[in-house]
Amino acid sequence: MxxxxxxxxxxxxxxxxxxxxxxxxxxxxxxxxxxxxxxxxxxxxxxxxxxxxxxxxxxxxxxxxxxxxxxxxxxxxxxxxxxxxxxxxxxxxxxxxxxxxxxxxxxxxxxxxxxxxxxxKFKELHEQIEEDLNRHLLRLLRLGLDNFKREKRRAIETGRTEQQQIRTAILRKEEDRPLAMVMEARSAYSSEDYLTAAIKAAAAVELALRFALLRRGISGRELRLPLGHLLQFALRTEVLSNQDLIDAKKLRYVRNAALHDGRTPLKEEALVAIKLAENLIQKLRE
Structure with missing residues (x-):
């Protein structure tokens, strides 16, 4: 870039x-x-x-x-x-x-x-070009700010939708739902919607992790922990290995960059997120 x-x-x-x-x-x-x-x-x-x-x-x-x-x-x-x-x-x-x-x-x-x-005169030309370039830069910055606000709103709305899907899937015990979410992430990636792809990939891992904890007989307060605390808890209970935790944190970082900073993931970041999600979900289902 x-x-x-x-x-x-x-x-x-x-x-x-x-x-x-x-x-x-x-x-x-x-x-x-x-x-x-x-x-x-x-x-x-x-x-x-x-x-x-x-x-x-x-x-x-x-x-x-x-x-x-x-x-x-x-x-x-x-x-x-x-x-x-x-x-x-x-x-x-x-x-x-x-x-x-x-x-x-x-x-x-x-x-x-x-x-x-x-x-x-060329002095006049130079001054006019600088004035015009500054004007266009300001316009581009404003367009960029407007786009940033739109993308952040879209990220927040997508995140809320995925969290609702996580809650619904747990209530209905839809243990295959994480795989479906990863497929949706791949579909979004194919459509060049990298923001949705990354958020769905992260949500798929979060849901798979909560199901893995449920299978261990863990419920109640621990299961309602936010993702960051949930990852640490999963490490302590050996649901996740140290490498799994590193991979999951990479996913969380991409998701949080979209949700909190309004930053749309790059194509490569979205693809890495999907591959990490697929790998983690496979391990969590074993």
């Missing part, structure tokens, strides 16, 4: 060579952003045009700068950014004359689709 958003600068290199370098340096100094112009990346094993289009595909934010000179590569980069729905920030320099092909491109493709900022 990238720890910074990649910014791609698209322009006629011959016209804005010095400005591209300066702008990239300023952007890279901004929080959460990195900008590495194509001409600074060293040798590529593909053609220049393919390397530039790949750069657009890999970026998070596209910046298009247009002056007086036409560039077929710059036009292709703009179209690639459009094709892949990138955040697009466009800037057009005020000039006395512009090459006809570029003017036609601006009139036919840029102006009908985007608002853009006009500039005369």
């Amino acid at each position: 990238k720890d910074k958003l990649e910014v791609f600068i698209s322009s006629a290199q011959s016209e804005f060579e010095k400005e591209r370098t300066t702008l990239a340096q300023r952007i890279t100094k901004m929080p959460f952003l990195v900008c590495n112009p194509l001409e600074k990346r060293g040798a590529e094993s593909v053609s220049t045009i393919e390397a530039s289009l790949q750069g657009v595909r890999d970026c998070d934010i596209y910046i298009g700068i247009f002056g007086s000179r036409y560039s077929e590569t710059t036009k292709a980069e703009f179209r690639e950014a459009m094709k892949h729905h990138k955040i697009c920030l466009n800037y057009v320099k005020r000039v006395k004359s512009r090459e006809e092909q570029l003017q036609e491109f601006l009139e036919a493709e840029l102006k009908p689709q985007f608002k853009y900022h006009e500039f005369s």
